[in-house]
Amino acid sequence: MSWLTNFSKPKISTRKKRGVSASVWAKCPACGDLIYDQDLVPNLYVCGACGHHLRWPLKERLAAWFDKGLYTEIPVPHMPDDPLQFKDRKRYKDRLKEARKATGREDAFVVASGEVGGNPCVVVALDFDFMAGSMSRAVGEAVVVAAQAAQAAKTPLLAVTASGGARMQESVFSLMQMARTTAALADLREAGVPYIVMLADPTTGGVTASFAMLGDVTLAEPGALIGFAGPRVIAQTIGGTLPEGFQRAEYLKEHGMVDAVVARGAQKTTIARLISLLG
Amino acid sequence: MHYLEFEKPLLEMTERITALRTALGKGEVGAEKDMEKEVARLTVKQARVARLLYRNLDAAQKVQVARHPGRPQGDDYISALLKDFVPLAGDRRFGEDKAILAGIGLWQGTHKVAVVATRKGKTTTQRLERNFGMPKPEGYRTAMRVFDLANRFGLPIITLVDTPGAYPGIEAEERGQAEAIAASMSKLLDVNVPVITIITGEGGSGGALALAVADEVLMLEHAVYSVISPEGCAAILWKEANKETIPQAASALKLTAQDLEKLGLIDGLIKEPVGGAHRDESLTITRVGDTVSRTLLRLKGKSSKENRRKKFLALGHG
Numbered sequence: 001m002s003w004l005t006n007f008s009k010p011k012i013s014t015r016k017k018r019g020v021s022a023s024v025w026a027k028c029p030a031c032g033d034l035i036y037d038q039d040l041v042p043n044l045y046v047c048g049a050c051g052h053h054l055r056w057p058l059k060e061r062l063a064a065w066f067d068k069g070l071y072t073e074i075p076v077p078h079m080p081d082d083p084l085q086f087k088d089r090k091r092y093k094d095r096l097k098e099a100r101k102a103t104g105r106e107d108a109f110v111v112a113s114g115e116v117g118g119n120p121c122v123v124v125a126l127d128f129d130f131m132a133g134s135m136s137r138a139v140g141e142a143v144v145v146a147a148q149a150a151q152a153a154k155t156p157l158l159a160v161t162a163s164g165g166a167r168m169q170e171s172v173f174s175l176m177q178m179a180r181t182t183a184a185l186a187d188l189r190e191a192g193v194p195y196i197v198m199l200a201d202p203t204t205g206g207v208t209a210s211f212a213m214l215g216d217v218t219l220a221e222p223g224a225l226i227g228f229a230g231p232r233v234i235a236q237t238i239g240g241t242l243p244e245g246f247q248r249a250e251y252l253k254e255h256g257m258v259d260a261v262v263a264r265g266a267q268k269t270t271i272a273r274l275i276s277l278l279g
Numbered sequence: 280m281h282y283l284e285f286e287k288p289l290l291e292m293t294e295r296i297t298a299l300r301t302a303l304g305k306g307e308v309g310a311e312k313d314m315e316k317e318v319a320r321l322t323v324k325q326a327r328v329a330r331l332l333y334r335n336l337d338a339a340q341k342v343q344v345a346r347h348p349g350r351p352q353g354d355d356y357i358s359a360l361l362k363d364f365v366p367l368a369g370d371r372r373f374g375e376d377k378a379i380l381a382g383i384g385l386w387q388g389t390h391k392v393a394v395v396a397t398r399k400g401k402t403t404t405q406r407l408e409r410n411f412g413m414p415k416p417e418g419y420r421t422a423m424r425v426f427d428l429a430n431r432f433g434l435p436i437i438t439l440v441d442t443p444g445a446y447p448g449i450e451a452e453e454r455g456q457a458e459a460i461a462a463s464m465s466k467l468l469d470v471n472v473p474v475i476t477i478i479t480g481e482g483g484s485g486g487a488l489a490l491a492v493a494d495e496v497l498m499l500e501h502a503v504y505s506v507i508s509p510e511g512c513a514a515i516l517w518k519e520a521n522k523e524t525i526p527q528a529a530s531a532l533k534l535t536a537q538d539l540e541k542l543g544l545i546d547g548l549i550k551e552p553v554g555g556a557h558r559d560e561s562l563t564i565t566r567v568g569d570t571v572s573r574t575l576l577r578l579k580g581k582s583s584k585e586n587r588r589k590k591f592l593a594l595g596h597g
Contacts, residue, residue: 083542088516168516168532171505171506172505176488176595180591182468182492187588206484212461227452228456228457228460229451256455257458
């Protein structure tokens with residue numbers, strides 16, 4: 001081995017300045033109003049001026065939904081990384097490493113159990129911050145584990161979806177998660193366990209076309225983008241512009257595709273009611 | 280016949296053969312014997328070149344073959360393989376989708392089956408009214424209605440899949456394209472009759488999988504099955520879809536039937552005639568017909584929704 005190949009890069013960590021100089025003020029992407037950072041959490045990431053629902057960090061969401069912010073994470077067996085040794089301009093392994101470092105998560109999900117309004121339930125939630133919440137084998141496994149845990153405990157299952165769709169780097173392995181999750185939910189349905197979905201911004205592609213659209217009850221967050229094909233692809237296909245509000249939660253409700261659009265402030269109560277009525 | 284770019288050597292030989300034949304036909308005196316010899320030589324050589332070319336297709340070339348307009352399509356299989364075929368159209372909810380052909384009949388004149396096929400179309404008019412083989416929600420809901428019917432009357436389900444994907448359009452979204460795909464998969468995991476899928480050309484993502492949750496998923500030798508088209512993948516991950524990035528994406532996606540069989544994601548291959556399905560439509564159709572008949576016999580009494588669910592729960596797991 002020559003000294004050239006034996007050379008390992010010095011590991012100097014550069015601390016990101018985030019937190020110090022990062023904006024104390026967030027800007028509402030809808031109305032441009034300035035939102036004080038510290039108001040975001042108590043306001044459930046909703047703009048006080050226009051009611052726009054900003055993307056809600058998963059940790060905050062779970063803390064707000066579960067009673068007293070308490071929940072237990074259900075471990076999901078680790079899936080071997082990178083089944084195809086995929087490399088585009090970057091190696092998939094490196095992308096995974098970065099996403100893990102940035103989010104502190106193994107992959108784009110959390111599976112947890114706890115109580116919502118005194119009703120036990122299992123939650124599987126996707127984390128859009130991890131490679132756009134894309135469906136990897138690990139994400140599919142998380143949904144399966146969650147469904148089986150709910151089935152075993154006979155407690156309702158709640159899914160929160162936020163995903164760009166397939167994890168392209170896992171190709172057909174990713175595609176097959178649509179069928180896998182559907183199979184797990186078919187078993188859950190037969191066992192008579194309720195399954196509730198909260199569609200968050202954005203939910204598209206293979207996630208929408210599988211477990212996100214198989215709920216006994218389907219809820220959506222205000223303004224969330226929800227669809228199968230992305231708006232850009234559709235605009236390209238039809239060679240024209242898209243209607244106002246197209247693929248937004250309210251638009252889906254108008255077209256009969258979701259049961260209710262539920263604002264953040266009312267979500268916990270709605271979920272608790274549904275669980276206690278159906279469970 | 281439409282020649283693909285990599286088939287150029289075959290085209291050149293065909294042109295030379297045609298030219299020689301024309302000259303022979305004109306009865307130009309002198310070199311007939313030599314010309315006939317040359318035609319025979321070229322014909323043999325062409326077959327050899329075709330065999331060689333098709334033995335070593337790369338992923339991007341496979342994609343071209345899978346999309347070849349001369350490949351047999353759903354309609355061709357159904358009209359050749361189903362006796363007493365009765366088409367069943369419409370979803371009873373919204374409309375008919377011309378990208379889907381469904382019905383019941385006797386497979387190779389023997390087995391009662393329900394069939395659902397995607398249809399790309401051959402003429403421009405057909406292609407347009409069938410959206411180039413991209414089903415809309417009403418198409419998937421028609422399929423589901425036929426799956427239900429098959430389940431109630433104990434008919435095995437055969438799906439023939441060749442689609443770029445589900446149609447990405449405004450109305451399709453408004454009518455719940457995602458829900459239709461999810462529900463169709465779910466339905467195929469609920470039926471208690473055998474389900475067999477043949478991917479005959481393009482297996483385009485969720486739009487294909489919606490019809491391919493089967494006990495036995497088989498692919499034609501040069502068919503492809505992918506989560507996204509190589510063009511789409513290149514545009515997103517390589518930031519640009521061009522002559523260099525598209526083949527790279529195609530190869531990285533492991534979308535060929537051979538790759539997928541190795542990965543354990545499909546159950547088997549059906550060999551195509553030398554030079555691809557478009558070179559011998561009837562032989563291709565016969566092979567598909569025979570394979571399905573054999574599979575039907577093998578699955579008889581052995582398939583259940585529980586087994587199918589188990590299969591898909593385990594698929595792509597390890």
